Amino acid sequence: MSNMVLVVSSHSQEVAKICTEAMERYDNKFILEIVNTGIEALNKIAANDPMLLIIDNDLPDIPGMSIASIVKDASKLHNPTVFLYNLTKLYPNTKADNYFFKPLETDVFSTILFEYLDFKFNDVLSRGSIANAVVxxxxxxxxxxxxxxxxxxxxxxxxxxxxxxxxxxxxxxxxxxxxxxxxxxxxxxxxxxxxxxxxxxxxxxxxxxxxxxxxxxxxxxxxxxxxxxxxxxxxxxxxxxxxxxxxxxxxxxxxxxxxxxxxxxxxxxxxxxxxxxxxxxxxxxxxxxxxxxxxxxxxxxxxxxxxxxxxxxxxxxxxxxxxxxxxxxxxxxxxxxxxxxxxxxxxxxxx
Missing domain, CATH: 3.60.40.10 (PPM-type phosphatase domain)
Structure with a gap:
């Protein structure tokens, strides 16, 4: 698994901006790639096995939830974390780790993204808040x-x-x-x-x-x-x-x-x-x-x-x-x- 964060979005500048700010905050500990279509995403995923996928459900060629299901069921990948956003409803077979409905609440998205990156890079358990919640x-x-x-x-x-x-x-x-x-x-x-x-x-x-x-x-x-x-x-x-x-x-x-x-x-x-x-x-x-x-x-x-x-x-x-x-x-x-x-x-x- 690579340290790539792959954003798949055709029109959401907000998500790209939040991820760019996150990359700066974490001193470039991960690689940020942004693609616009589902086909481009699948090619990137196959070549790089990213650690995190942030997928817009409203893509021009393949629904984002279909990309998420393909990724989660792919045996050659190392179970990347998937954020799926711009959902209008949740189907029974939808597979992702975090779901965000339309319109996107950017504050909530940012909080969850930074929590994920803390787990990856900063050992958030030492901060106490998550540890207390686990207890x-x-x-x-x-x-x-x-x-x-x-x-x-x-x-x-x-x-x-x-x-x-x-x-x-x-x-x-x-x-x-x-x-x-x-x-x-x-x-x-x-x-x-x-x-x-x-x-x-x-x-x-x-x-x-x-x-x-x-x-x-x-x-x-x-x-x-x-x-x-x-x-x-x-x-x-x-x-x-x-x-x-x-x-x-x-x-x-x-x-x-x-x-x-x-x-x-x-x-x-x-x-x-x-x-x-x-x-x-x-x-x-x-x-x-x-x-x-x-x-x-x-x-x-x-x-x-x-x-x-x-x-x-x-x-x-x-x-x-x-x-x-x-x-x-x-x-x-x-x-x-x-x-x-x-x-x-x-x-x-x-x-």
Whole structure:
């Protein structure tokens, strides 16, 4: 991998100016190249294997998101970091490390670019701000819950130090019920972490208290309220996949509502079943409706709720948990794993 920063843009002078200022600030520790078309970009990428690509989605010949996907899936490259900007919406197969929507917020772009370059050249951990955020992030990860009949654990593997994913679960002993949620903010930096930890999580947990006390009649209604909140946060809301769940352990009944999390996984009699979920992603449509689903899981030995980063690796044929965590190339990886020790006609097992 070279120390090249490649900007691919046909009309954005602002991005080129910010990158030129960055090169001066970091004493020319990287080479800056600017090209105007997707074809030129692919030629440069093949020849130089740059460390960072900053790609305008609105190119004259090839969509920037297609360039990003080609780069991320190219086996000969060393997984360069990709910034993709001038997006109007996010497609499910879009692959990049940071996304910036139209119109470009140059202050946000500059902050994230300089954070990236700090990681590369200045060891930003010594400054303390990122280190403190990592410690805070680690403190929020829930611990194992284990009883004679079930256990709940998690996988939480940031793409690089900080994650935009969030998850939590808890056991209500009085009602013998499990509650929890999982979501996936765009990006893998301190801004994504701040959005997740300090804006989205407090709203979810406040709303869950309302759900548990009966203020919301269903997880559908609960999810719709979260969608309203996402739109209220920003006039150009970040698309946020999310899943809410409730398990009545007395009836062994699972109730869940997905907003953009494509699947949940249920293991029955040693075979993993993929349950498709078809609802709008949060932040996509202001008046979107969300459907909760209910099913008996008395014969299940395992339930897995996973982020896109986790599920994408499973779709690639990976089945070993350690391999999933260690090979997380394109995204944060997170999952909630429920194991039942007393499944009828089933047995506990690993993914």
């Amino acid at each position: 805070d992030q680690d403190s929020r990860i829930p611990r194992l819950i284990a009883t004679d009949t079930f256990s709940v654990n998690n996988i939480y593997s940031p793409y690089h130090l900080l994650s935009g994913d969030g998850l939590h679960y808890w056991y209500d002993t009085e009602s013998n019920s499990l509650y929890g949620y999982l979501f996936d903010c765009v990006g893998h930096d301190i801004n994504s972490y701040i959005l997740a930890a300090f804006k989205i999580v407090p709203m979810i947990e406040k709303s869950f208290k309302s759900y548990e006390s009966g203020v919301y009649d269903s997880l559908s209604e609960f999810m719709a309220s979260l969608n309203e909140y996402i739109f209220a946060l920003n006039s150009s809301p970040e698309p946020t996949p999310m899943l809410l769940f409730f398990v009545d352990l007395n009836a062994r009944r699972l109730t869940f509502c997905s907003a953009g999390i494509p699947n949940i996984l249920i293991k029955r009699k040693g075979t993993m079943e993929v349950i498709d979920c078809n609802n709008y992603i949060l932040g996509f449509k202001p008046d979107a409706e969300f459907n909760e689903e209910c099913m008996l899981v008395n014969d299940a030995s395992q339930i897995i709720f996973g982020s896109d980063g986790f599920l994408d690796l499973l779709r690639d044929g990976t089945t070993d948990i350690c391999e999933i965590v260690n090979s997380a190339k394109h995204d944060d990886v997170s999952a909630i794993i429920i194991n039942f020790n007393d499944a009828h006609n089933g047995h506990p097992g690993k993914v």
